[in-house]
Amino acid sequence: MARILAAAYIVALVVTVYVLVLSDVTRVAAHETQPKTMTPELRAKIDEEFKTCAYQRSDAADCVLRYGDFDHDGLISPAEADEVKRRYLSWVMRAGAWLAEKIGLESTAKIFKKCDYDRDGFLSRRDFELARDTCLVDCARVNQLFEYVCSKAIAEERARAHARHGAK
Ligand SMILES: [Ca+2]
Numbered sequence: 677m678a679r680i681l682a683a684a685y686i687v688a689l690v691v692t693v694y695v696l697v698l699s700d701v702t703r704v705a706a707h708e709t710q711p712k713t714m715t716p717e718l719r720a721k722i723d724e725e726f727k728t729c730a731y732q733r734s735d736a737a738d739c740v741l742r743y744g745d746f747d748h749d750g751l752i753s754p755a756e757a758d759e760v761k762r763r764y765l766s767w768v769m770r771a772g773a774w775l776a777e778k779i780g781l782e783s784t785a786k787i788f789k790k791c792d793y794d795r796d797g798f799l800s801r802r803d804f805e806l807a808r809d810t811c812l813v814d815c816a817r818v819n820q821l822f823e824y825v826c827s828k829a830i831a832e833e834r835a836r837a838h839a840r841h842g843a844k
């Protein structure tokens with residue numbers, strides 16, 4: 677009986693610690709996604725920049741959901757985000773994480789932390805729309821996405837269409 681009680685006690689202890697640690701982790705994660713320096717002045721500046729930006733955040737969402745949603749469920753999973761990187765980023769960029777960080781490319785975990793607004797583990801169009809203070813915040817970042825991923829994906833799609841057309 678004493679042994680059973682001891683075992684029950686240990687299980688309860690482990691569960692309590694687990695819940696405490698886990699809730700703390702989620703709290704920290706949620707806190708970190710809050711815009712740290714977004715001010716009305718900065719927001720106005722970013723909005724002004726976007727007026728003359730080659731691409732808008734909605735274009736970025738279109739691109740990601742068109743070329744990264746490999747199973748066509750309307751959402752980007754972490755595995756799909758990794759696949760986008762594998763397909764469109766050169767090995768140099770993939771290998772040089774520090775370099776990638778420098779040019780604004782980030783780890784999948786970081787991307788999800790910034791862009792997965794509702795924290796369900798997938799990126800949706802709604803996430804992109806709502807996470808504008810943390811995800812693809814400014815014109816420079818949106819342009820980088822187009823430079824490194826979307827322009828390549830679009831070029832590949834055109835080449836494939838051309839090849840199909842040529843084969844007829
Ligand atoms: Ca998907």
Ligand SMILES: [Ca+2]
Pocket residue numbers: 792793794795796797798799800803
């Ligand atoms: Ca989500």
